[in-house]
Amino acid sequence: MTRSLEPMIDFFLREKGEPVHINGVRQLVLIQDATNTIQMTDEKIIRAATPLHTGDSVDYRDERYLITSQVDRNEKSCRGRMRKCNQSLALNWNGKVRCFDAVVEARTFSMETGKVISITEGNILVSLQDNADTRGITLSQRFYMTHQPFKVTGIDRTMNGIIQLSCTLDSINTAYDDVEHNIADKWKYETAHTYALHINQGTIAHVLLNETIQLNVSAADNGNEIANPAITYTSSDPSVISVDQQGQVMGIALGQASITAKLTYHPAVQSTIEMRVVETGTHIYSIAITGNPILKTGQSASYVSHIYDHGVEVFDQSVEWSLRNQDDSTPTKGIITTSTGNSVTIKAGSSSGENNKALALTATLVSDPSMSAEKNISLKNLF
Template identity: 85%
Template sequence: MTRSLESMLDFFLREKGELVHINSVRQLTLIRDATNHIQMTDEKIIRAATPLHTGDTVDYRDERYLITSQVDQNEKSCRGRMRKCNQRLALNWSGQVKWFDAVVEARTFSTETGKVISMPEGNILVTVQDNIGTRGITLSQRFYMTHQPFKVTGIDRTMNGIIQLSCTLDSINTAYDDVENNIADRWKYEIAHTYALHIHQGTIAYVRLNETLPLNVTATDNGNELANPAITFISSDPNVVSVDQHGQVMGIALGQASINAKLTYHPAVQSSIEMRVVETGTHIYSITITGSPTLKTGQSASYVSHIYDHGTEVFDQSVEWSLRNQDDSTPIMGSITASTGNSVTIKAGSSSGANNKALVLTATLVSDPSITIEKTISLKNLF
């Protein structure tokens, strides 16, 4: 495209132009490849009748580009060189995470010789738009790219509109870095989530033929119960046991099937129960435990079991109690100090290391040990 085309620019834009977004504003432009040779980077020449600036972002054919060259401007048009942003990087400022489109390369061009210069192994050059967010980038700031950590070792702000960062490979910080989601130091400022799902009818429960039984399911995050968690329920054999998305189980045919419950937005967190369909008239026992979900170190609390036969509370059955750490570690961070009938008293240990950990209290039906219920008790420091 030569200067002789300037007088016909409107015609070419109208006939050959493509609509793009420049800094989110819709514009008509002419775009062509910057070279006839296949190369590692996607680089194009953009021409528009409206102003272009180094550092402008161009959304073109579902990809984002960054104008990385000085802009050639005359009375009728502007022309510049743009490169496709091949990475999206997260930078963390004391817990405030911002994402930036970037051009990342492991080799660059010499402005003096025009030849390709290979960078040392483990080093990259990152080009970002110069804006209010990127101006806060500092030396030694860390970020992740393709699950690998990098550290900023040099900052070049000499070209208006863009900032170039020299970066080197860094070491992974397993305590703080969210490697999976490419966010450095995330857990340094955020609380890591530890989800768990509990079906309180135990591992086996019974439902009468053509009748229903609601599953008692709770979800916790770091030991604290979640309000209205999204849970997905699936039956291994809907012809024997059906289940709706509220956890309501129905006996369809005599036999057994497993019900799997999982957190909808964290599907790796799940729990299962075996449901057995029995004849009408068969006893179907279930247990609930009432009592505080938290217990401070060194203090005691009482818990009571309630036994139901197909949803109706009965008083001719009893339970046995047991206590363990939620993570199955030893020693147990609490003890059963008293047990009277179907009530029990739990005392938390005095170790300060128990803070934010949890005990699991289990009640087992004496007449049918397959009927159990668990209650998670979060431990907190006294002060």
């Protein structure tokens, strides 16, 4: 595009102009490739009848561009050179994460995607729009790009509208960095969630034909019980056993089916129980464990199993007790010190590293080992 377009710029914009958004505002502009040869960087010339500025963001054909050159201002139009943003960077300010489209230059790029695949000396140059958010970037601030960590080593603000960052490859901080989602220091300001869900009637339970029972389900986050968790229930065979979204199970026909409970917003967290439909006259035992759901390190607490037949407590049955870590890790972070009939005493380990861990206490019916119940016990530091 030459200055000869100037007298007819309005005509060319009407006839040949393409719609773009400049800083979010829709405009008609003229676009042409900056060079006749194919290059790794996508660079174009933009011309508009409205003002253009270095650092303006341009949304063109579903891609974000940044005006990286000085702007040539003529009587009726402005012209500049823009480059496609080839990376999106997430920068973290004390837990407040903001994402920025950026032009990143490195020594080696993928010819197909434009993404960094190898950085010979670990150095890159990042160009960002100069705005109120990017002005908050500081030296040594860390960020991730294509699952690789970088640190800001230099900041150049001499070009109006553009901030340029000199960055070098950094080390992964496994304790704080969310490498999967390219966010540095995420877990430094946020708590990583470890969810658990348990159906507390054990692995097998019974329901009478044409009768209902209520599932007893508990959920925890980092060992702390969740009040009123959102749970989705499904039956493997609704023609035998149905379940509603309040966890009420009904025996439809003699047989068995699996009932699965899932955390609605975290469906990978689930628990399953085998339900058997039986006729009247069959014993239907269930177990409930009572006791403090929180145990402080080094201290002891007692727990009691209550055994029910058709929902009525009975006293001619007994249980065997077992204890494990909720996450099945070893060694177990507590011990059974005494076990008398249907009561048990547990002592938690004394290590402060057991804070926010959890134990799973299981009571198994002696007369029917397929019947069991489990109680989750959160471990907390004494002080």
